[in-house]
Amino acid sequence: MLKKYKYLDKRIIKTKRLLKNSFIQLLQEEKLEDISITSIVERSGISRVTFYNHYNNKENLLNEIIDDVKMDFVNAFKESYQTYNNFSIKDVKTTSLRVFDHVYHNAAFYKAIVHSDLLTFFSSQLTLAVKELGETDFRVLDSKVNHDLFTSYIAYAIPGLIIE
Template sequence: MSQPEKKVDRRVIRSKEALKQALLKLMADKDFDAITITEIVELSNYNRGTFYTHYVNKEALLDDIIDELIRELLKSYRSPYENQDIFRINELTANSVRIFEHVLHYSSVYAILLRSNVISNLREKMFRALKDVSMNELVYSDNGINPELLANYAIHGLLGLIFYWIESGFAYSSSYMQEQLILMIQWRPTEAKTNVVPER
């Protein structure tokens, strides 16, 4: 006999969301290390008892924000191949790429975290999560390339684009970023003209 689904307590969802939003609002103006739990609960209109019911400290609250962000990031990353047995990368289209739409949807959160002193934590968690998914869910034919080196190369490149885009204040549309990513993936340069002046 299957277990009945656990009913989600809407009050818990509301209080946790209020605490998250309060922390993000405070982080928009000051470093995470300088923020106190008292400030968080006062801004969220809850009390310390409610805070400690959900989180052991403010670091746990921040982790909850980042973990939720990464869950959504991974959904967007998987989107082009989640219902396919074979993922044909050469047939990948810009419209099937969802990762930039995800970043734009959470643009205010990413921008706050990027300006804060917790950005290294965010980058590291994003990298580890994307690398794990890439290595465990996408199996390439043997081409002599070390799979772990390939995953490091690809994920660092993708994150570089994402963080450049955030740092630029989202200077380009998400559709443009998707199109550019596809062009980069499919580009196979064989030569490049140099601008180096030869020594005489």
């Protein structure tokens, strides 16, 4: 989840990882509105001042977590077709879909989201990201298939499968 931070100080990476993991754990146990900054810092072993050095509030932390997961998801999704010059859906094999590895490695986050009141928000974010990929990264070669409908189908199917 923290690949985009590879040039940051390792202490910052470690601190953010602790805060994010603590927040995800708390989200599995409590509703978002019941999670306090105090409970996040106590769970992570990080001081309150350090929390505020990195985040303005818990919503800012949550948004960064969602952005990280979404970016990782998009990269995993793209990986299955980046090597093709002319991509066709027939070329994709289930074993090449790194999306399933992504979900497995982020299982704690997905479990927390699925069982929280954030599911609708996150699902729409993921759907939008896949739709954008469909518009920019691939085209349906079969002229009988409506590209926009196909993109929408994929965009709604993948989050639905993850939720299930």
